[in-house]
Amino acid sequence: MPGRTTRARCQKAPADGTRTKLLAAAVAVFAERGFDGATTREICSRAGANVALVNYHFGDKLELYREVIRYAIDAAAKMEMLNAALEQNADPSDAFRQLVHGVIERLSETRNDFGLHLRLVLKEMTQPTVAFSDVLDETLRPLYDRLRALIGRILNLPIDHETTRLCTHSVMGQVSHYAVAQPVLAYLWPEMKMTPEQRQRVAEHIADFSLAYLRSYRAKTAEQRHSRIPRRSR
């Protein structure tokens, strides 16, 4: 096969219609059904394209998925910008609060595809595919590191301290729970309709819930450090 094109590699796509439409449709379908659950036929159908086009433009399904993930990096980059802007903030607690609000409130946004991308990454977290390490290294780890840095500043601990990491995972667990377990949440708690107001209260709660420990930890260790009787217990 000499003339095998498969322009997957050469990314100088003319930003034309079909390829972009396929990408957009793929984001939605992958976010809804996961990698295994999604079918190339549904993606093509939603994009109004022929079944063969996903293989023509991307080579195969996995490469399309990888491209979608790379697509999601842009969204994560925006997130990074938000995060960086927050770190300008003098008080890391305030920055933390704003960060949680930012993520939670964008999570249910289906119009802007930020929420879709985020759910995609979170879905990849629970059901890792072949693109596992790609996704993590390129999208999740920078977020993770920044969150760790922020929490480390609140705790007054180094970024690699076990407590810093444990707290970071406590926060990630709470946040991802509202993204990943949404159907269950709706079933167990029907009154929770995830309106914008309720989402704001959820974000407020997660921030309060987490900051209660983070601040008390900092206060406790600071007290121990300034205490005239060092190392009371041990």
Next chain:
Amino acid sequence: MPGRTTRARCQKAPADGTRTKLLAAAVAVFAERGFDGATTREICSRAGANVALVNYHFGDKLELYREVIRYAIDAAAKMEMLNAALEQNADPSDAFRQLVHGVIERLSETRNDFGLHLRLVLKEMTQPTVAFSDVLDETLRPLYDRLRALIGRILNLPIDHETTRLCTHSVMGQVSHYAVAQPVLAYLWPEMKMTPEQRQRVAEHIADFSLAYLRSYRAKTAEQRHSRIPRRSR
């Protein structure tokens, strides 16, 4: 088709070999790959049985899954027992701490299949299947209600109060994170090998992290209630 047996309905199975082997294999495969990802062939292969036997004994794949879920109810019932025993405990905070320890430490147990069942239910949470409401009503809701009751007692709030529910989901989010996002966790934090000691520290952390807010909330509202200047703000 007159002699169609499909003994799925009549559950008076003689507790013999094949059916049980199939169930055990199905628990493992479903927990690993989810409902869609699991194939009847792999289940039969692991059970050392013929491909036709899952349909003979259970009717179809979905009914096998339902049976597996009902199987998991027994495990959840043991959990109930643990939980009920804990509620004997005078201090709800101690009961809460022990509960978190119990769940987290059993989560990684692959020998006793308690951990498998738990992961199965948690996986159903993130990727709901047709057995969705069955699973939730029969296994998750009782746990959810008990956890809410316990947290309500710590907070000194009714079980249906929004704060009680938000806190319950904060705890569930943290716990399920360690079950569902385990591969990601291992990748982001390679030193975390989930040894028994580390699992214990994780449980300790989640309890501390959560109780910091729960206790401070109770203290705050109690102070407000006994304050001579009622309703300072608002």
Next chain:
DNA sequence: GACGGTGTTAAACATCTGTTTTAAACTATT
């Protein structure tokens, strides 16, 4: 207008997967 490259289409292919069929093996009862 011929031509090479690019994008698109309909059809077919190959594989996987849930399920069924048909017959054989086994078990317990008479």
Next chain:
DNA sequence: AATAGTTTAAAACAGATGTTTAACACCGTC
């Protein structure tokens, strides 16, 4: 031992799904 009911095995079936093929339309260039 014969028989009826139950369980297992091998093969095949039917549908879905990722992928490929071969023909066709479009488009700018020589």
